[in-house]
Amino acid sequence: MTIIQECDIIDGIAEALQFISYYHPPDFIRHMKSALEREESSSARDAITQILVNSRMAAIGRRPICQDTGTVNVFIKLGMKVSIASDRTLQEMVDDAIRRAYLNDDNPLRASIVLDPISKRTNSGDNTPGMVHVDLVSGDKMEIAVSAKGGGSENKARFTVLEPSDSVSDWVVKNVAGLGAGWCPPGILGIGIGGSADKAMLMAKEAMNEEMDMLELVQRGPSNLLEELRLEIFERVNALGIGAQGLGGKITLLDVKIKTFPTHAASLPLAVIPNCAATRHMHFELDGTGPAHFTPPDLSDWPELVLDRTASQYKHVNLDQLTETEIAAWHCGDTLLLSGTLYTGRDAAHKRMVEALRAGDPVPVDLKGKAIYYVGPVDAVGSEIIGPAGPTTATRMDRFTDEVLGGTGLKVMIGKAERGKEAIESIARHKAAYLIAVGGAAYLVSKAVKSAKRVAYNDLGMEAIYELRVEEMPVTVAVDCRGESIHTLGPAKWRKLDA
Ligand SMILES: O=C(O)C[C@H](O)C(=O)O
Known part of the structure; x- marks a missing residue:
């Protein structure tokens, strides 16, 4: 039996939330940089340049990439051979971590959560509570995935139950075409296919935090049905011309991530959640030997770009x-x-x-x-x-x-x-x-x-x-x-x- 201390869980989540508020994941930077190289629309190029310049500034200044520092989502895979040394619930521990991260004196984050969604909508003041999902799995470790999801892109989540012979790709393309630019493209689509209504949504949320590999997939070509579908949606959505910030351009999507699960013979549940330019997530493991440690990325991962503010442009x-x-x-x-x-x-x-x-x-x-x-x-x-x-x-x-x-x-x-x-x-x-x-x-x-x-x-x-x-x-x-x-x-x- 592995014993994991409450403080290691809270410290890890709090530190991860601070870390992701100012460091974009390197795979995201790589895909955004490639988008800049491939984009031909000058206004979309300017928007992508601003996103990359902002990202580098945030990493150097250790201040949030986006003012919307997000709703905290925590996905926990808890090994059945783990015992947590605490009397408190995981929700209470996660909320403690959020409080600590969002009220940090050196890098305070924005409190965006309102407590009573259908009446006064009073701000909780510390961004609690978080959205916690726990899976009991085999093993003696605890895997924790932390993300901070912006409200604008979350507002564009879509769900349907298709008939089994309907085309997933047609529905996704039609719906993304109608999302507008409030989700801050270019970004990622997380897609959940199958399961039930609730399962499909959760899969979409988890999928978007997988490591991005669309550049490699485009280069090597698809090797199974799922990769074919990812590529098809990627190409069809980019052909819509929405572009960065909806200004018009070649690049709307940086990646498409899909998770599937067995479903009822009568149904094809389908959930889509877009993730914005403020893609923020961190994954770590606790094995009972102490807290998690996060290594800051190398600043050379970011391109050094200069913004054109000359009079001829502005x-x-x-x-x-x-x-x-x-x-x-x-x-x-x-x-x-x-x-x-x-x-x-x-x-x-x-x-x-x-x-x-x-x-x-x-x-x-x-x-x-x-x-x-x-x-x-x-x-x-x-x-x-x-x-x-x-x-x-x-x-x-x-x-x-x-x-x-x-x-x-x-x-x-x-x-x-x-x-x-x-x-x-x-x-x-x-x-x-x-x-x-x-x-x-x-x-x-x-x-x-x-x-x-x-x-x-x-x-x-x-x-x-x-x-x-x-x-x-x-x-x-x-x-x-x-x-x-x-x-x-x-x-x-x-x-x-x-x-
Ligand atoms: O709440 C915000 O600051 C922005 C929001 O995430 C939005 O994209 O509309």
Whole structure:
């Protein structure tokens, strides 16, 4: 019988969570670097470059790759010959580890979990609880897989039960085509096929954390049915032309991972979960001899890239002197460097602002002629002005857009991913614009912030409204005041005719 100490479990998970918050796995870097080499769309190349530059900066600075430091998932394979020296449950141990990792003084991570999903949605304050899955297996060891999964990509999880003769590939391609860019492509698809509804979802989640090997698979060719399916989905999804951040391009997927399990003769359960550019996971084993140790990656794994911020690429914009004439001169796809004041606000702040407007009350900040950035930043540490602060999915703000534009005089929104038809019509009607920053480049974006203070809705934590002063914050015009959308035009240009 192997005896594993409670402290080794907690220390290992806490350390793994800190580690994965700033180090991308080397296989992910290798696949992203290859995507940059193969991509031909210049806007998608710029987005991938920002993701890689951000990743290297995060590794050097030991600060989160993405402001969404994720929901913690812990998969435990517990050997039947293991005894854990503790009176507490595994859930309690995992939550202790999360608390320790997310409230770490040197690298605090963002608390994103709300306790009561259907009522007040109060933030738990320490990112607990984690999602814990335990499998009892043979043996005398404990294998632990820890991941921190971003909300934007988790929101795009899809499930169906096909009929046995239906095509898995057709369903996956059709559904990924409809996901939009909120999952921050390029990334990985985790797919679970078979089992039952719950089993398929779990397999999809586990599959996405397997080591990436698509570059090798493409080179050597498939050697079994499963590899054929992986390759088919990979090629068909990439042919859709979605590209990095949905800007249009050749590379949407870096890998496709599939797990299968026996199922009922009447059913073909199928679950798909995409993983974003902030792919974060760590696997370790405890054998009773002490805690796990993690070796930092070699910085030479990352390419050293330079971002082109020359005037020929970017227009400079003073956010404190925005005029309708200036906004009208922006065209879909233009790249801008923003300087001046902007306000933050995301889901919960928008809900409150719209409730205030409906009650005939003013919103707490004057947004007339101003810009709002959809973001929930990580808290600052040391000399930082703000922690990593990348954009959140703008599509979720669509339901509030018309009332906010009409009720406050707001002119510019900054986020990531596509807007819906009604939001685009509203943007055009109000002669406003929607700009995007690169999701997954949060630490890089935060360096453009020169001052930050919370000015309203303090109780919302990371969802509070901040006033930020930015200098040369890089963005792309995604919806211009004529209602043209880069997320329609870009993919249409890069979609292969037979996709
Ligand atoms: O919560 C966030 O900061 C971002 C979220 O993960 C999203 O992708 O929309």
